[in-house]
Amino acid sequence: MRLPDDVVQCATCGVEYDARRLPGACPICADERQYLPADGVQRWTRPLEHDEDIEVVELEEGLHALRCADGVGIGQEAKVLVVDAGAVMVDVPAAITEEAVQAVRALGPVRAIIPSHPHMFGLQSLWSRALGDVPVWIAREDAAWLGRTPENLRLWEGTQEVLPRVVAAQLGGHFPGSAVVHGEGADGAGVLLTGDTIAPNPDGRTVAFMRSYPNRIPLSGPVALRVAEGAAAFGFERLYGNFAGAILVDARASVLASAARHAAWASGEHDDLTGSAGLA
Template identity: 75%
Template sequence: MMQNASDVVRSEMLDAHAAVRGILQCATCGVEYDAADHPDVCPICADERQYFPADGIQHWSDPSRSTGRIDLVELEEGLFALRGVEGVGIGQEPNVLVSAHGNVMVEVPAAITDAAIEAVRALGPMRAIIPSHPHMFGLQSAWSEALGGAAVWIARADAAWLGRVPAHLHLWDGEEQVLPGVTAAQLGGHFPGSAVVHWGGADERGVLLSGDTIAPNPDGRTLAFMRSYPNRIPLSGAVALRVAEGAARFDFERLHGNFAGAVLQDAREAVLASARRHAAWASGEHDDLTGPAGQG
Protein backbone atom coordinates (compact mmCIF):
# COMPACT_ATOMS: atom_id res chain seq x y z
CA MET A 1 0.00 0.00 0.00
CA MET A 2 1.52 3.33 -1.09
CA GLN A 3 0.78 6.64 0.58
CA ASN A 4 2.19 10.14 0.52
CA ALA A 5 4.85 10.92 3.09
CA SER A 6 2.84 13.67 4.75
CA ASP A 7 -0.34 11.62 5.04
CA VAL A 8 -1.35 10.19 8.39
CA VAL A 9 -3.95 7.45 8.44
CA ARG A 10 -6.44 8.43 11.12
CA SER A 11 -6.85 5.04 12.71
CA GLU A 12 -7.78 4.32 16.29
CA MET A 13 -4.87 4.76 18.69
CA LEU A 14 -3.83 1.39 20.09
CA ASP A 15 -2.09 0.42 23.29
CA ALA A 16 1.01 -1.75 23.23
CA HIS A 17 -0.80 -5.04 23.75
CA ALA A 18 -3.28 -4.41 20.94
CA ALA A 19 -0.56 -3.12 18.60
CA VAL A 20 1.46 -6.35 18.75
CA ARG A 21 -1.50 -8.66 18.14
CA GLY A 22 -0.58 -11.17 15.43
CA ILE A 23 3.16 -10.41 15.70
CA LEU A 24 6.02 -12.74 16.61
CA GLN A 25 9.57 -11.47 16.68
CA CYS A 26 12.98 -13.03 16.34
CA ALA A 27 14.46 -13.10 19.82
CA THR A 28 17.95 -12.41 18.48
CA CYS A 29 17.51 -9.47 16.09
CA GLY A 30 14.09 -8.36 17.36
CA VAL A 31 12.55 -8.06 13.88
CA GLU A 32 8.81 -8.66 13.57
CA TYR A 33 7.10 -11.49 11.64
CA ASP A 34 3.51 -12.60 11.16
CA ALA A 35 2.75 -14.96 14.02
CA ALA A 36 0.55 -17.14 11.79
CA ASP A 37 2.99 -17.33 8.89
CA HIS A 38 6.60 -16.98 9.93
CA PRO A 39 9.67 -18.83 8.61
CA ASP A 40 11.37 -21.61 10.53
CA VAL A 41 14.53 -19.52 10.64
CA CYS A 42 14.85 -15.74 10.68
CA PRO A 43 16.44 -14.90 7.30
CA ILE A 44 17.96 -11.73 8.71
CA CYS A 45 19.90 -13.70 11.33
CA ALA A 46 20.82 -16.41 8.79
CA ASP A 47 22.49 -13.76 6.61
CA GLU A 48 26.25 -13.19 6.99
CA ARG A 49 25.66 -9.68 8.34
CA GLN A 50 23.84 -10.97 11.44
CA TYR A 51 24.12 -14.11 13.62
CA PHE A 52 22.28 -16.77 15.57
CA PRO A 53 22.59 -16.98 19.36
CA ALA A 54 25.41 -18.97 20.90
CA ASP A 55 23.35 -22.18 20.96
CA GLY A 56 22.78 -21.90 17.20
CA ILE A 57 19.03 -22.35 17.62
CA GLN A 58 16.31 -20.04 16.33
CA HIS A 59 14.32 -18.53 19.20
CA TRP A 60 11.08 -16.59 18.87
CA SER A 61 9.59 -14.07 21.27
CA ASP A 62 6.04 -12.88 21.93
CA PRO A 63 6.31 -9.06 22.14
CA SER A 64 3.16 -8.87 24.28
CA ARG A 65 5.13 -10.54 27.07
CA SER A 66 8.05 -8.12 26.95
CA THR A 67 9.12 -6.70 30.29
CA GLY A 68 11.69 -4.29 28.86
CA ARG A 69 11.58 -0.55 29.45
CA ILE A 70 12.03 2.23 26.88
CA ASP A 71 13.16 5.67 28.02
CA LEU A 72 12.72 8.85 25.96
CA VAL A 73 15.93 10.89 26.19
CA GLU A 74 16.49 14.34 24.69
CA LEU A 75 19.73 14.46 22.66
CA GLU A 76 19.42 18.03 21.46
CA GLU A 77 16.62 20.48 20.76
CA GLY A 78 14.05 18.70 18.61
CA LEU A 79 15.78 15.32 18.68
CA PHE A 80 15.09 12.46 21.08
CA ALA A 81 16.36 8.90 21.52
CA LEU A 82 14.30 5.87 22.46
CA ARG A 83 16.70 4.11 24.79
CA GLY A 84 15.78 0.55 25.67
CA VAL A 85 16.52 -1.26 28.89
CA GLU A 86 16.42 -5.07 28.67
CA GLY A 87 14.17 -6.75 26.11
CA VAL A 88 15.10 -8.70 22.98
CA GLY A 89 17.02 -7.61 19.91
CA ILE A 90 20.37 -5.99 19.20
CA GLY A 91 19.95 -2.81 21.23
CA GLN A 92 19.43 -0.14 18.60
CA GLU A 93 18.62 3.37 19.77
CA PRO A 94 15.98 4.92 17.49
CA ASN A 95 15.53 8.66 17.18
CA VAL A 96 12.41 10.81 17.10
CA LEU A 97 12.83 14.04 15.17
CA VAL A 98 10.35 16.78 16.10
CA SER A 99 9.49 19.48 13.58
CA ALA A 100 6.81 22.09 13.00
CA HIS A 101 5.45 19.89 10.20
CA GLY A 102 5.21 16.72 12.29
CA ASN A 103 7.57 14.09 13.60
CA VAL A 104 9.69 11.32 12.12
CA MET A 105 10.94 8.15 13.83
CA VAL A 106 14.27 6.97 12.44
CA GLU A 107 14.92 3.29 13.25
CA VAL A 108 12.39 1.28 15.24
CA PRO A 109 12.57 -0.20 18.75
CA ALA A 110 12.45 -3.98 19.15
CA ALA A 111 9.99 -3.44 22.01
CA ILE A 112 6.90 -1.34 22.62
CA THR A 113 5.34 -0.21 25.90
CA ASP A 114 2.35 1.91 26.85
CA ALA A 115 4.62 4.42 28.59
CA ALA A 116 6.85 4.79 25.53
CA ILE A 117 3.84 5.17 23.22
CA GLU A 118 2.44 7.95 25.40
CA ALA A 119 5.81 9.71 25.58
CA VAL A 120 6.19 9.66 21.80
CA ARG A 121 2.57 10.75 21.21
CA ALA A 122 3.14 13.71 23.54
CA LEU A 123 5.83 15.03 21.18
CA GLY A 124 3.28 15.54 18.39
CA PRO A 125 1.88 13.69 15.36
CA MET A 126 4.09 11.02 13.80
CA ARG A 127 4.26 11.42 10.00
CA ALA A 128 6.76 8.71 9.07
CA ILE A 129 8.72 5.79 10.50
CA ILE A 130 11.97 5.16 8.62
CA PRO A 131 14.22 2.19 9.42
CA SER A 132 17.61 2.70 7.79
CA HIS A 133 17.90 -1.00 6.82
CA PRO A 134 16.36 -4.42 7.67
CA HIS A 135 18.21 -4.89 10.98
CA MET A 136 16.26 -1.85 12.20
CA PHE A 137 12.74 -3.04 11.27
CA GLY A 138 12.03 -3.92 14.91
CA LEU A 139 8.32 -3.77 15.75
CA GLN A 140 7.60 -1.26 12.99
CA SER A 141 4.03 -2.46 12.29
CA ALA A 142 3.14 -2.17 15.96
CA TRP A 143 4.62 1.31 16.32
CA SER A 144 2.86 2.45 13.16
CA GLU A 145 -0.52 1.30 14.44
CA ALA A 146 0.08 2.70 17.93
CA LEU A 147 0.95 6.09 16.44
CA GLY A 148 -2.17 6.45 14.35
CA GLY A 149 -1.08 4.64 11.20
CA ALA A 150 2.14 6.52 10.45
CA ALA A 151 3.63 5.51 7.11
CA VAL A 152 6.50 2.99 7.37
CA TRP A 153 9.15 3.90 4.80
CA ILE A 154 10.93 0.85 3.40
CA ALA A 155 13.58 1.06 0.70
CA ARG A 156 12.30 -0.82 -2.32
CA ALA A 157 15.75 -2.44 -2.65
CA ASP A 158 15.34 -4.02 0.81
CA ALA A 159 11.61 -4.83 0.73
CA ALA A 160 12.27 -8.56 0.23
CA TRP A 161 13.50 -8.68 3.85
CA LEU A 162 10.06 -7.79 5.23
CA GLY A 163 8.78 -10.62 7.41
CA ARG A 164 5.58 -8.69 8.06
CA VAL A 165 4.26 -6.08 5.64
CA PRO A 166 3.11 -2.96 7.52
CA ALA A 167 -0.45 -1.90 6.79
CA HIS A 168 0.74 1.63 6.03
CA LEU A 169 3.73 0.86 3.81
CA HIS A 170 5.55 3.45 1.73
CA LEU A 171 8.12 1.97 -0.67
CA TRP A 172 10.69 4.49 -1.84
CA ASP A 173 13.85 4.87 -3.90
CA GLY A 174 16.76 7.25 -4.11
CA GLU A 175 16.00 10.48 -2.30
CA GLU A 176 12.67 11.86 -1.08
CA GLN A 177 11.49 14.75 1.02
CA VAL A 178 9.78 13.32 4.07
CA LEU A 179 8.62 16.68 5.44
CA PRO A 180 9.75 20.24 4.74
CA GLY A 181 13.35 20.35 5.97
CA VAL A 182 13.62 16.56 6.32
CA THR A 183 15.03 14.38 3.53
CA ALA A 184 15.63 10.64 3.35
CA ALA A 185 18.39 9.34 1.06
CA GLN A 186 19.45 5.81 0.17
CA LEU A 187 23.24 5.58 0.07
CA GLY A 188 23.63 1.77 0.01
CA GLY A 189 26.64 0.01 1.45
CA HIS A 190 25.60 -2.02 4.49
CA PHE A 191 22.43 -3.04 2.57
CA PRO A 192 21.55 -1.95 -0.98
CA GLY A 193 18.81 0.28 0.42
CA SER A 194 20.72 1.54 3.49
CA ALA A 195 19.51 5.06 4.17
CA VAL A 196 20.20 8.23 6.10
CA VAL A 197 17.86 11.05 7.11
CA HIS A 198 18.95 14.68 6.91
CA TRP A 199 17.31 17.40 8.99
CA GLY A 200 18.14 21.09 9.12
CA GLY A 201 18.23 21.01 12.92
CA ALA A 202 16.74 23.41 15.42
CA ASP A 203 19.81 25.63 14.97
CA GLU A 204 19.76 25.21 11.16
CA ARG A 205 23.33 23.85 11.14
CA GLY A 206 22.28 20.43 9.88
CA VAL A 207 21.92 16.98 11.46
CA LEU A 208 22.45 13.62 9.76
CA LEU A 209 20.76 10.56 11.28
CA SER A 210 23.05 7.96 9.78
CA GLY A 211 21.92 4.65 11.27
CA ASP A 212 24.91 2.41 10.71
CA THR A 213 24.99 3.22 7.02
CA ILE A 214 27.80 5.40 8.40
CA ALA A 215 28.56 4.39 11.97
CA PRO A 216 30.11 6.72 14.58
CA ASN A 217 33.21 5.29 16.24
CA PRO A 218 33.80 5.42 20.01
CA ASP A 219 36.23 8.33 19.62
CA GLY A 220 33.35 10.63 18.63
CA ARG A 221 35.43 12.03 15.75
CA THR A 222 35.56 9.31 13.09
CA LEU A 223 33.19 6.89 11.39
CA ALA A 224 33.10 3.34 10.01
CA PHE A 225 31.77 1.81 6.78
CA MET A 226 31.01 -1.90 7.10
CA ARG A 227 28.99 -4.62 5.42
CA SER A 228 28.66 -6.34 8.79
CA TYR A 229 29.44 -4.71 12.12
CA PRO A 230 29.06 -7.74 14.40
CA ASN A 231 30.93 -10.03 12.00
CA ARG A 232 33.54 -7.41 11.02
CA ILE A 233 33.09 -7.56 7.24
CA PRO A 234 34.33 -4.30 5.70
CA LEU A 235 33.11 -2.53 2.61
CA SER A 236 35.57 -1.78 -0.16
CA GLY A 237 37.30 1.58 -0.21
CA ALA A 238 35.39 2.54 -3.35
CA VAL A 239 32.03 1.90 -1.70
CA ALA A 240 33.04 3.77 1.47
CA LEU A 241 33.96 6.79 -0.63
CA ARG A 242 30.73 6.53 -2.61
CA VAL A 243 28.61 6.37 0.56
CA ALA A 244 30.49 9.29 2.13
CA GLU A 245 30.19 11.44 -0.97
CA GLY A 246 26.46 10.69 -1.08
CA ALA A 247 26.09 11.91 2.48
CA ALA A 248 28.22 14.97 1.78
CA ARG A 249 25.60 16.26 -0.66
CA PHE A 250 23.95 17.54 2.51
CA ASP A 251 25.25 20.15 4.89
CA PHE A 252 25.43 18.90 8.48
CA GLU A 253 27.38 19.84 11.56
CA ARG A 254 26.29 16.88 13.69
CA LEU A 255 25.68 13.18 13.08
CA HIS A 256 23.84 10.66 15.27
CA GLY A 257 24.08 6.90 14.74
CA ASN A 258 21.69 4.18 15.87
CA PHE A 259 23.71 2.77 18.79
CA ALA A 260 24.12 5.97 20.82
CA GLY A 261 27.27 7.11 18.97
CA ALA A 262 27.56 10.62 17.59
CA VAL A 263 29.92 13.14 16.01
CA LEU A 264 28.89 16.52 17.40
CA GLN A 265 31.03 18.91 15.40
CA ASP A 266 32.41 19.07 11.86
CA ALA A 267 30.54 15.84 11.11
CA ARG A 268 30.38 16.29 7.33
CA GLU A 269 34.15 16.62 7.04
CA ALA A 270 34.60 13.74 9.50
CA VAL A 271 32.54 11.48 7.20
CA LEU A 272 34.67 12.36 4.18
CA ALA A 273 37.97 12.09 6.06
CA SER A 274 36.97 8.73 7.56
CA ALA A 275 36.07 7.36 4.13
CA ARG A 276 39.44 8.48 2.76
CA ARG A 277 41.18 6.76 5.68
CA HIS A 278 39.16 3.57 5.12
CA ALA A 279 39.98 3.57 1.40
CA ALA A 280 43.70 4.12 2.05
CA TRP A 281 43.94 1.18 4.43
CA ALA A 282 41.81 -1.06 2.21
CA SER A 283 44.02 -0.29 -0.80
CA GLY A 284 47.22 -1.34 0.99
CA GLU A 285 48.59 2.18 1.22
CA HIS A 286 49.60 1.66 4.84
CA ASP A 287 50.71 -1.98 4.69
CA ASP A 288 54.19 -0.89 5.83
CA LEU A 289 52.68 -0.14 9.25
CA THR A 290 51.36 -3.66 9.79
CA GLY A 291 54.54 -5.58 10.61
CA PRO A 292 56.34 -8.34 8.67
CA ALA A 293 53.30 -9.34 6.63
CA GLY A 294 53.18 -5.86 5.18
CA GLN A 295 56.85 -5.63 4.22
CA GLY A 296 56.56 -7.42 0.88
Protein backbone atom coordinates in the same frame (compact mmCIF):
# COMPACT_ATOMS: atom_id res chain seq x y z
CA MET B 1 -1.09 -2.39 26.01
CA ARG B 2 -2.95 -5.05 24.05
CA LEU B 3 -0.95 -6.27 21.07
CA PRO B 4 -2.12 -8.50 18.21
CA ASP B 5 -1.64 -12.24 18.67
CA ASP B 6 -0.16 -12.72 15.21
CA VAL B 7 3.04 -10.75 15.87
CA VAL B 8 6.23 -12.48 16.98
CA GLN B 9 9.82 -11.31 17.08
CA CYS B 10 13.13 -12.95 16.40
CA ALA B 11 14.66 -13.19 19.88
CA THR B 12 18.11 -12.38 18.49
CA CYS B 13 17.54 -9.33 16.28
CA GLY B 14 14.13 -8.25 17.61
CA VAL B 15 12.57 -7.80 14.15
CA GLU B 16 8.84 -8.47 13.88
CA TYR B 17 7.35 -11.37 11.90
CA ASP B 18 3.88 -12.58 11.04
CA ALA B 19 3.25 -15.58 13.30
CA ARG B 20 1.19 -17.24 10.56
CA ARG B 21 4.13 -17.29 8.12
CA LEU B 22 7.24 -17.92 10.16
CA PRO B 23 10.39 -19.04 8.34
CA GLY B 24 12.51 -21.84 9.74
CA ALA B 25 15.14 -19.27 10.68
CA CYS B 26 15.12 -15.49 10.73
CA PRO B 27 16.58 -14.51 7.33
CA ILE B 28 18.03 -11.32 8.79
CA CYS B 29 20.00 -13.28 11.40
CA ALA B 30 20.97 -16.09 9.00
CA ASP B 31 22.58 -13.48 6.72
CA GLU B 32 26.32 -12.82 7.11
CA ARG B 33 25.68 -9.29 8.40
CA GLN B 34 23.95 -10.58 11.52
CA TYR B 35 24.14 -13.91 13.38
CA LEU B 36 22.11 -16.79 14.69
CA PRO B 37 22.64 -17.85 18.32
CA ALA B 38 25.86 -19.78 18.89
CA ASP B 39 23.90 -23.02 19.27
CA GLY B 40 22.24 -22.43 15.89
CA VAL B 41 18.73 -22.63 17.34
CA GLN B 42 16.19 -20.07 16.14
CA ARG B 43 14.11 -18.65 18.96
CA TRP B 44 10.95 -16.60 18.64
CA THR B 45 9.27 -14.47 21.26
CA ARG B 46 6.18 -12.31 21.60
CA PRO B 47 6.29 -8.63 22.53
CA LEU B 48 3.85 -9.30 25.40
CA GLU B 49 6.30 -11.68 27.04
CA HIS B 50 8.60 -8.79 27.92
CA ASP B 51 8.17 -5.74 30.10
CA GLU B 52 10.78 -3.49 28.58
CA ASP B 53 11.57 -0.10 30.03
CA ILE B 54 11.80 2.45 27.20
CA GLU B 55 13.35 5.78 28.11
CA VAL B 56 12.87 8.85 25.94
CA VAL B 57 16.03 10.95 26.12
CA GLU B 58 16.61 14.40 24.63
CA LEU B 59 19.81 14.46 22.57
CA GLU B 60 19.39 18.06 21.51
CA GLU B 61 16.44 20.38 21.06
CA GLY B 62 14.09 18.69 18.57
CA LEU B 63 15.86 15.32 18.63
CA HIS B 64 15.16 12.46 21.04
CA ALA B 65 16.35 8.87 21.42
CA LEU B 66 14.30 5.88 22.55
CA ARG B 67 16.47 3.62 24.72
CA CYS B 68 15.27 0.15 25.67
CA ALA B 69 16.44 -1.72 28.76
CA ASP B 70 16.32 -5.50 29.14
CA GLY B 71 14.53 -6.11 25.85
CA VAL B 72 15.14 -8.48 22.98
CA GLY B 73 17.19 -7.67 19.93
CA ILE B 74 20.39 -5.73 19.45
CA GLY B 75 19.56 -2.66 21.51
CA GLN B 76 19.23 0.00 18.83
CA GLU B 77 18.16 3.53 19.65
CA ALA B 78 15.30 4.90 17.62
CA LYS B 79 15.51 8.63 16.99
CA VAL B 80 12.56 11.03 16.85
CA LEU B 81 13.25 14.19 14.87
CA VAL B 82 10.74 16.98 15.53
CA VAL B 83 10.25 19.76 12.98
CA ASP B 84 7.52 22.30 12.32
CA ALA B 85 5.48 19.85 10.21
CA GLY B 86 5.55 17.07 12.81
CA ALA B 87 7.88 14.28 13.87
CA VAL B 88 9.71 11.46 12.10
CA MET B 89 10.80 8.23 13.82
CA VAL B 90 14.10 7.08 12.32
CA ASP B 91 14.84 3.43 13.13
CA VAL B 92 12.39 1.53 15.31
CA PRO B 93 12.64 -0.01 18.79
CA ALA B 94 12.36 -3.77 19.21
CA ALA B 95 9.89 -3.05 22.02
CA ILE B 96 6.73 -1.02 22.56
CA THR B 97 4.89 0.13 25.68
CA GLU B 98 1.91 2.39 26.24
CA GLU B 99 4.08 4.78 28.24
CA ALA B 100 6.62 5.07 25.42
CA VAL B 101 3.91 5.62 22.81
CA GLN B 102 2.43 8.45 24.87
CA ALA B 103 5.87 9.99 25.40
CA VAL B 104 6.53 9.97 21.64
CA ARG B 105 3.08 11.41 20.93
CA ALA B 106 3.86 14.24 23.34
CA LEU B 107 6.85 15.29 21.22
CA GLY B 108 4.59 16.14 18.30
CA PRO B 109 2.37 14.33 15.80
CA VAL B 110 4.43 11.57 14.19
CA ARG B 111 4.02 11.77 10.41
CA ALA B 112 6.44 9.06 9.25
CA ILE B 113 8.48 6.07 10.38
CA ILE B 114 11.60 5.25 8.40
CA PRO B 115 14.09 2.52 9.32
CA SER B 116 17.57 3.03 7.95
CA HIS B 117 17.85 -0.68 7.00
CA PRO B 118 16.31 -4.11 7.83
CA HIS B 119 18.16 -4.57 11.14
CA MET B 120 16.19 -1.54 12.35
CA PHE B 121 12.70 -2.76 11.38
CA GLY B 122 11.99 -3.62 15.03
CA LEU B 123 8.27 -3.52 15.83
CA GLN B 124 7.54 -1.01 13.08
CA SER B 125 4.02 -2.18 12.22
CA LEU B 126 3.00 -1.97 15.89
CA TRP B 127 4.49 1.49 16.33
CA SER B 128 2.77 2.64 13.14
CA ARG B 129 -0.58 1.42 14.39
CA ALA B 130 -0.11 2.85 17.88
CA LEU B 131 0.82 6.27 16.50
CA GLY B 132 -2.23 6.48 14.22
CA ASP B 133 -1.34 4.28 11.23
CA VAL B 134 1.49 6.57 10.15
CA PRO B 135 3.32 5.62 6.94
CA VAL B 136 6.31 3.29 7.23
CA TRP B 137 8.83 4.14 4.53
CA ILE B 138 10.94 1.17 3.38
CA ALA B 139 13.61 1.36 0.69
CA ARG B 140 12.34 -0.68 -2.23
CA GLU B 141 15.60 -2.64 -2.50
CA ASP B 142 15.21 -3.82 1.11
CA ALA B 143 11.50 -4.68 1.02
CA ALA B 144 12.21 -8.40 0.54
CA TRP B 145 13.49 -8.50 4.14
CA LEU B 146 10.07 -7.64 5.59
CA GLY B 147 8.81 -10.43 7.88
CA ARG B 148 5.59 -8.54 8.48
CA THR B 149 4.18 -5.90 6.16
CA PRO B 150 2.99 -2.68 7.81
CA GLU B 151 -0.55 -1.71 6.80
CA ASN B 152 0.58 1.74 5.69
CA LEU B 153 3.71 0.71 3.78
CA ARG B 154 5.37 3.17 1.44
CA LEU B 155 8.18 2.01 -0.83
CA TRP B 156 10.77 4.53 -1.97
CA GLU B 157 14.13 4.75 -3.73
CA GLY B 158 16.79 7.34 -4.37
CA THR B 159 15.72 10.28 -2.24
CA GLN B 160 12.44 10.90 -0.49
CA GLU B 161 11.16 13.98 1.32
CA VAL B 162 9.15 12.38 4.14
CA LEU B 163 8.28 15.78 5.61
CA PRO B 164 9.09 19.29 4.43
CA ARG B 165 12.90 19.68 4.77
CA VAL B 166 13.33 16.15 6.12
CA VAL B 167 14.90 14.05 3.36
CA ALA B 168 15.87 10.38 3.27
CA ALA B 169 18.66 9.34 0.92
CA GLN B 170 19.44 5.78 -0.13
CA LEU B 171 23.23 5.52 -0.02
CA GLY B 172 23.60 1.72 0.06
CA GLY B 173 26.67 0.04 1.47
CA HIS B 174 25.63 -1.89 4.57
CA PHE B 175 22.44 -2.96 2.72
CA PRO B 176 21.51 -1.97 -0.85
CA GLY B 177 18.73 0.20 0.56
CA SER B 178 20.70 1.58 3.52
CA ALA B 179 19.62 5.15 4.10
CA VAL B 180 20.36 8.32 6.01
CA VAL B 181 17.84 10.98 7.02
CA HIS B 182 18.76 14.66 6.88
CA GLY B 183 17.00 17.36 8.84
CA GLU B 184 17.73 20.60 10.60
CA GLY B 185 18.44 21.21 14.26
CA ALA B 186 16.78 23.93 16.31
CA ASP B 187 19.91 26.07 15.75
CA GLY B 188 19.53 25.77 11.98
CA ALA B 189 22.51 23.43 11.57
CA GLY B 190 22.15 20.27 9.50
CA VAL B 191 21.67 16.99 11.36
CA LEU B 192 22.24 13.59 9.72
CA LEU B 193 20.72 10.41 11.19
CA THR B 194 22.71 7.54 9.73
CA GLY B 195 21.65 4.23 11.29
CA ASP B 196 24.38 1.74 10.35
CA THR B 197 24.99 3.33 6.96
CA ILE B 198 27.69 5.41 8.62
CA ALA B 199 28.58 4.50 12.19
CA PRO B 200 30.14 6.97 14.66
CA ASN B 201 33.25 5.61 16.34
CA PRO B 202 33.87 5.82 20.10
CA ASP B 203 36.31 8.72 19.64
CA GLY B 204 33.44 11.02 18.63
CA ARG B 205 35.52 12.31 15.71
CA THR B 206 35.56 9.53 13.10
CA VAL B 207 33.12 7.06 11.54
CA ALA B 208 33.10 3.53 10.11
CA PHE B 209 31.70 1.94 6.95
CA MET B 210 30.97 -1.78 7.33
CA ARG B 211 29.05 -4.55 5.63
CA SER B 212 28.75 -6.27 9.01
CA TYR B 213 29.50 -4.65 12.34
CA PRO B 214 29.19 -7.72 14.62
CA ASN B 215 31.08 -9.95 12.16
CA ARG B 216 33.71 -7.30 11.32
CA ILE B 217 33.26 -7.39 7.54
CA PRO B 218 34.37 -4.09 5.99
CA LEU B 219 33.10 -2.44 2.86
CA SER B 220 35.56 -1.84 0.03
CA GLY B 221 37.34 1.48 -0.24
CA PRO B 222 35.38 2.62 -3.31
CA VAL B 223 32.05 1.86 -1.62
CA ALA B 224 33.06 3.73 1.55
CA LEU B 225 34.01 6.73 -0.58
CA ARG B 226 30.74 6.50 -2.53
CA VAL B 227 28.66 6.41 0.66
CA ALA B 228 30.59 9.32 2.16
CA GLU B 229 30.22 11.42 -0.96
CA GLY B 230 26.50 10.71 -1.04
CA ALA B 231 26.16 11.87 2.56
CA ALA B 232 28.34 14.92 1.90
CA ALA B 233 25.83 16.14 -0.68
CA PHE B 234 23.93 17.34 2.39
CA GLY B 235 25.20 20.06 4.67
CA PHE B 236 25.36 18.80 8.25
CA GLU B 237 27.22 19.74 11.39
CA ARG B 238 26.12 16.82 13.56
CA LEU B 239 25.66 13.09 12.95
CA TYR B 240 23.90 10.46 15.06
CA GLY B 241 24.07 6.69 14.54
CA ASN B 242 21.55 4.09 15.66
CA PHE B 243 23.21 3.44 19.00
CA ALA B 244 24.65 6.02 21.38
CA GLY B 245 27.40 7.28 19.06
CA ALA B 246 27.49 10.76 17.60
CA ILE B 247 29.75 13.29 15.90
CA LEU B 248 28.77 16.67 17.32
CA VAL B 249 31.21 19.02 15.56
CA ASP B 250 32.07 19.28 11.84
CA ALA B 251 30.53 15.88 11.10
CA ARG B 252 30.51 16.27 7.31
CA ALA B 253 34.28 16.74 7.22
CA SER B 254 34.68 13.78 9.59
CA VAL B 255 32.72 11.52 7.23
CA LEU B 256 34.85 12.46 4.23
CA ALA B 257 38.14 12.13 6.11
CA SER B 258 37.12 8.79 7.62
CA ALA B 259 36.19 7.41 4.19
CA ALA B 260 39.56 8.47 2.79
CA ARG B 261 41.31 6.74 5.72
CA HIS B 262 39.21 3.59 5.21
CA ALA B 263 39.99 3.51 1.49
CA ALA B 264 43.70 3.99 2.08
CA TRP B 265 43.95 1.09 4.51
CA ALA B 266 41.73 -1.16 2.37
CA SER B 267 43.93 -0.51 -0.67
CA GLY B 268 47.09 -1.63 1.12
CA GLU B 269 48.58 1.86 1.18
CA HIS B 270 49.62 1.46 4.81
CA ASP B 271 50.72 -2.18 4.77
CA ASP B 272 54.19 -1.04 5.81
CA LEU B 273 52.74 -0.25 9.23
CA THR B 274 51.54 -3.82 9.84
CA GLY B 275 54.89 -5.52 10.36
CA SER B 276 57.51 -7.07 8.09
CA ALA B 277 56.38 -10.73 8.22
CA GLY B 278 55.44 -11.91 4.74
CA LEU B 279 56.24 -8.64 3.01
CA ALA B 280 58.39 -8.82 -0.08
